[in-house]
Amino acid sequence: MAEGNATIYDIAADAGVSIATVSRVLRGEANVSPATRKKVQEAIARRDYRPSSIARGLTSKVTHSLGIILPKLLNPHYAMIFTGAQEEARKLGYTMSLFPWSSLDTDAYDPATMLVERRLDGLIVCVEYLPADHEEQVLAALQQLKRVMPVVLIGCVPPGYDFPAVSNNNAAMMKEVVAYLVSLGHERIAFIGGVEQDKDPLRRGVGYREGLREARLPYTDSYRVYCKGTAEAGRAALAAMLDALKPEYWPTAVIAMNDLVAMGCQAEARDRGIPMPEQLSLVGCDDLFCAPYLYPALTSINSHQQQTGARAVQLLISGENKHETCDWELVERASCARAHI
Amino acid sequence: MAEGNATIYDIAADAGVSIATVSRVLRGEANVSPATRKKVQEAIARRDYRPSSIARGLTSKVTHSLGIILPKLLNPHYAMIFTGAQEEARKLGYTMSLFPWSSLDTDAYDPATMLVERRLDGLIVCVEYLPADHEEQVLAALQQLKRVMPVVLIGCVPPGYDFPAVSNNNAAMMKEVVAYLVSLGHERIAFIGGVEQDKDPLRRGVGYREGLREARLPYTDSYRVYCKGTAEAGRAALAAMLDALKPEYWPTAVIAMNDLVAMGCQAEARDRGIPMPEQLSLVGCDDLFCAPYLYPALTSINSHQQQTGARAVQLLISGENKHETCDWELVERASCARAHI
DNA sequence: CTGAAAGCGCTTACAG
């Protein structure tokens, strides 16, 4: 029994009907007599026939395949987004392919070629951390892609651009973290990670400043250090901050832009013998799976990343041009304590 | 300028040639006169034309799309494999889609349908942790898929089955870990995770026993506890083992089947006030990104997962029916010490 | 309710 080779013609011949009729039962159309339907279904089952989505795509112009572009799957934050998106896509009958970030920001010959050639039904792009040096290029690529296929963004929509998107209210998240630390009596609160305020698409650093303002706490440059979102970078950043400050001015609490950065801060504090949380409280963001297993267990913000990914798929497929925001929650663990003294 | 809508006919018309000629320059065939080639290329550039991989797939029977099935992308171990596979696929001009594990082990109507309908050029299946209760079902699904498309496995090939595969020498890895701990003076070495020996596809537990034998150390049931590969499970497993033993018989070293399990063990030891590594050494496996940031930093086995994924793609595309093994290395960190006393 | 026919956008022999 030849498998996987049967075509709609074979089924039609077996069932003694036309291919149009086979196509009708395949697509579940109503106007087929029960007897005919049965004959066709039997023939399909007998040959283990699966219609080719390729041929279907050629005529119907719909491929039922989606793409997603993420900075780095190795950061579990993105793996969560991807998982949520993939599962939702599957539910809706779509396939999800991962494309590398270089599909957008490379100078190489027309990096988006692959995306277009595939005739995707839609594309999700996670622009949470737009690489500052390639920002223009990426945005130009997105504008162009948008003309060819639906695009929805995860992360902040750059001002002046019109895309459907689902994002976290990063500023509000960080304001809540500041308020939380203030409620524990902290006044010297530092923020590590991200880029300078005016070009910060993530706006976590912006929320930090707003949080300070609301708490009537002064903003100090020495408590604000920028770095990439990795553990190594976070570690170096905290080290630089502490080195530049007399110990009596050291912050009593640090907010890390994400859990990776927080992990680096933890390691640095440990190496310096700074007891955590007694001398230094720490809050991360993203609530990675390892957060409960760090020492001390890391307080973080869970922003429902799987749901974010799923929602992006829904927007993509429904075609709504909406900009949605996910809710979040602060997950308290052992890395924060009341301010000493 | 209508974009993304141009077809090969438009280009042919623009360039004043036949579509066969356009097709030739598209595919980079040699037998086209320079002048003609130039005309065609200009027309292509002018309309920003991208050939439809869908239409191409219909005729050529090649879709340049691959699939991969993993248990769970949220475990960074799999994210590494996926990343390696994806990047290699991209390099070779292929697209990589993630399919959920349920594509194989569900009782739902013909779960593999989506895989077949897509007419993938090949499929990678990561069978490292075959769910014992669905094993038959999964293997049957794989056998069937293999008749329709090339399949390569990551992980151990079940005995009696013939698949190209790339796997880790898990038994040898664990033997090395045992030898390492023995070299530190440990004699009471426990192993946590996996399933009973005779149905252990991963064979890490098997390697543990072999390691003991080589070191002429007795195997004791009380030092061997089975559990799923999660932190929660690892934690509960260590707790159960310690509860069942008088403290003077507690192991001085624990090998966790993977880093997730190790994280759970760390947490449990910490809660019980067992100092690590002074009273208890710990080794994980997979060398997740967080291993250096745990406390104490976790000694683990790095088995080059990205390379594993990349290699699987190469086998898939080359069509070689080989069974390859990846090398690995023990990464020493702070979670192991000389045995006390 | 069913079928004949055109068409989707390419590739691939086959001629020339």
Place this chain on the structure above:
DNA sequence: CTGAAAGCGCTTACAG
């Protein structure tokens, strides 16, 4: 070196 034609496996009006 180039083109006319058939074909890939479906869907979609259009007739009946």
